[in-house]
Amino acid sequence: MNQQQFSSSHIPELDRFWAVVPAGGVGTRLWPLSRAAAPKFLHDLTGSGQTLIRATYDRLHPIAGDKVMVVTGEAHRDAVCDQLSAVAQDNVILEPEPKDSGAAIGLAAALLYERDPEAIMGSFAADQVIGPDDVFRASVVEAIATAATHKIVTIGIKPTYPSTGFGYIRQGEKLMIDGAPSAYKVDKFVEKPAAEVAQRYVESGKHFWNAGMFVAPVKLLLQHLQANEPELYDGVTAIAKATEAGQAEQAMAEIWPGLPKIAIDYAVAEPAAEAGDVAVIPGDFIWDDVGDFAAIARLNPAADESGVTVIGETPRVYADDANGVVVTDTSRVIALIGVEDIVVVDTPDALLVTTTEHAQSVKHAVESIKAHGDDDVL
Amino acid sequence: MNQQQFSSSHIPELDRFWAVVPAGGVGTRLWPLSRAAAPKFLHDLTGSGQTLIRATYDRLHPIAGDKVMVVTGEAHRDAVCDQLSAVAQDNVILEPEPKDSGAAIGLAAALLYERDPEAIMGSFAADQVIGPDDVFRASVVEAIATAATHKIVTIGIKPTYPSTGFGYIRQGEKLMIDGAPSAYKVDKFVEKPAAEVAQRYVESGKHFWNAGMFVAPVKLLLQHLQANEPELYDGVTAIAKATEAGQAEQAMAEIWPGLPKIAIDYAVAEPAAEAGDVAVIPGDFIWDDVGDFAAIARLNPAADESGVTVIGETPRVYADDANGVVVTDTSRVIALIGVEDIVVVDTPDALLVTTTEHAQSVKHAVESIKAHGDDDVL
Structure with missing residues (x-):
């Protein structure tokens, strides 16, 4: 068309x-x-x-x-x-x-x-x-x-x-x-x-x-x-x-x-x-509207039986008895062991670890980080 | 003496x-x-x-x-x-x-x-x-x-x-x-x-x-x-x-x-x-013998009421409804939201996310990483 x-x-x-x-x-x-x-x-x-x-x-x-x-x-x-x-x-x-x-x-x-x-x-x-x-x-x-x-x-x-x-x-x-x-x-x-x-x-x-x-x-x-x-x-x-x-x-x-x-x-x-x-x-x-990381998990079904959705250009993710979503824009090795519905977002200067259930609370964490003066990562 | x-x-x-x-x-x-x-x-x-x-x-x-x-x-x-x-x-x-x-x-x-x-x-x-x-x-x-x-x-x-x-x-x-x-x-x-x-x-x-x-x-x-x-x-x-x-x-x-x-x-x-x-x-x-990260959590009681033990020289850790242990040798901002008994180990080239309960399984993950040829982080 x-x-x-x-x-x-x-x-x-x-x-x-x-x-x-x-x-x-x-x-x-x-x-x-x-x-x-x-x-x-x-x-x-x-x-x-x-x-x-x-x-x-x-x-x-x-x-x-x-x-x-x-x-x-x-x-x-x-x-x-x-x-x-x-x-x-x-x-x-x-x-x-x-x-x-x-x-x-x-x-x-x-x-x-x-x-x-x-x-x-x-x-x-x-x-x-x-x-x-x-x-x-x-x-x-x-x-x-x-x-x-x-x-x-x-x-x-x-x-x-x-x-x-x-x-x-x-x-x-x-x-x-x-x-x-x-x-x-x-x-x-x-x-x-x-x-x-x-x-x-x-x-x-x-x-x-x-x-x-x-x-x-x-x-x-x-x-x-x-x-x-x-x-x-x-x-x-x-x-x-x-x-x-x-x-x-x-x-x-x-x-x-x-x-x-x-x-x-x-x-x-x-x-x-x-x-x-x-x-x-x-x-x-x-x-x-991809409002939070739960949406990202929803929009990207896990590629393998381990149940971890991985988004990133050069991901090196190992999952053992784990499921959830990993978003990475680094080339670090990321190992997940025994964590469920986990959300890991890995960037060069900041790391988030939460669960899909708590995805909406990320906004609140960002406010805390701002209040503490760590604006360099916002 | x-x-x-x-x-x-x-x-x-x-x-x-x-x-x-x-x-x-x-x-x-x-x-x-x-x-x-x-x-x-x-x-x-x-x-x-x-x-x-x-x-x-x-x-x-x-x-x-x-x-x-x-x-x-x-x-x-x-x-x-x-x-x-x-x-x-x-x-x-x-x-x-x-x-x-x-x-x-x-x-x-x-x-x-x-x-x-x-x-x-x-x-x-x-x-x-x-x-x-x-x-x-x-x-x-x-x-x-x-x-x-x-x-x-x-x-x-x-x-x-x-x-x-x-x-x-x-x-x-x-x-x-x-x-x-x-x-x-x-x-x-x-x-x-x-x-x-x-x-x-x-x-x-x-x-x-x-x-x-x-x-x-x-x-x-x-x-x-x-x-x-x-x-x-x-x-x-x-x-x-x-x-x-x-x-x-x-x-x-x-x-x-x-x-x-x-x-x-x-x-x-x-x-x-x-x-x-x-x-x-x-x-x-x-x-x-500090055999695993559960031992580290045990040996280092959390410093604040949030319940997260933080070990690192320049930690910048934000915890919201979270407890566990964070070991970091980077200066990245780490935000934990809604995770319990979590273990996060943050190094420049590798990241581990697990729980104190699964701390013994880390050895197995290392074997997997080795088997996949990612020896650079071992």
Whole structure:
């Protein structure tokens, strides 16, 4: 499947499509593998041989062609350009400092609006695992067709268990849109629920995980941003106009640091849903945000009968009566004896030993390490 | 307590005493801390600030003065001399290759016999933890007095639990020796017992752990060696005579590699016991052969309420809901989350993760690593 196939289909809106890839989060729960200098999206966490950001690009390229824009931190410029050498310099947007998704996606929308006021953008995080790719792309194509009817469209994930770690999207009435047979209105976005509530959501069949995937006409997205976060709207619009005038660097340096920090969900999606402007395409693909090392264990079944999943370029791991996951970016010999559901993450300057059950607590440990002043390994 | 005190006491045999310290074993169960290039005796495993070999020397020096002989591998010459700078070069015997305790102790006996046929030697491994030192020395002094009556004397350890990991010494009739009120004949040496047998041994009050500590007139020791292992006897005697003639290096190179590999227990102690020539002094001191990481956890109570014992020069360990032992000779940050009785041994090129319960299995892992050709970390 390539862009030509899509372009020659009956959906002319594809020509308006831009894929935007925010590549920002550090992934604290994946410390010490993922950290400020080497965030989650620069790692291969599935043993595929590809970094997550490269896999994201490859997944979108058949739809978006060379219309891919990446928003990342200045510190990651070289690494991102290495990974995505086909992306033009103009399409790599560098944040002087992290400002949450509202500013990152808002700026991308404003920049695209300057280039093409009729652009439809789709925002897809650089650090998620998705598959099969063609099922994902079919959802994106439906989302684009839906967005073209003046909607902000989220691709929801059919929940596979009653997670209390994700927000949910409640499906409303069915929409009748050409080229988008599975589009529904969004009734509302709901926050991370308690366990019993999550159970009811799953049983209802009408709630989807909010994976932060949005497809929207940039004009409509900016309208809602202006209405809800005028200061943020003014800032990103000013940067976008300065960029068109060849003043990008100066404008970023002057305006970006003062922008409000707010998630795109609060700045745009939730108020737009209240206004009846949001639709959902239920995604029927595998999705994982690789939130912790338990996810890595889940996504990488053990290669041998010993039951230890090993991720690393030059692993030398010996397991005796042990199971769990080892992630290593050293060439040290690692011996595991008599440990169950163990998680060992081995990096040159930091080592984590925990269990899959305690994988969520890694964030807390990182806070302790920071509090003790050992920032050199964060 | 110093040599002067002992020498001025009523035990003239002290003047004949030489302490021999075999410093050989790698301590495979303490891998990857202990290994060929940095064996157990060169580590501080008790947090005392001293290596085990230095502590052994300091423990013996008040009795032996400068009559301390060390037998070690050629590879460890510099490290041993660094640790024991007061030991004369003539008293550091270098093995071209490991040949078990029969050759090491046999050669020491032969060398001492050339210097003083009336010498009494005591052999004390370089990698055991013992205390209090003065209680230990009192046992050694009794052993010397007993040895002077033409006995090979072993210092037995009163068992604190029914270990199946040690051989036992069965006490025979009481001996009446001036200066050795607690000396007994040895009935026999018994191999590592099954659990039920070990339990009976402990209850009997007449069985002691064989800690491999022997005190004997070199003449008597060599007589038994000649009778039981004539080839070994001839070899070490030839090397000793060549050494006296200034031909040590050549003789070692020619003769040593051909010597039989046999433990001193089989070459001398057991047949001597059958001949009625062996006595035991029951030692009433704390003794630990630091056989595995469970021993290290036992010997080093956790310093803080988190329950993690940390051994290392520059440890940076964070524990959250964890207990066990961390041994590190790197300055990496180590985070432990939600793991119990964990053993983490962190070295620049190898990492071990196990539990105190599985500490004995480390030896097996080392064999696997060797079989896979990763000898660089052994």
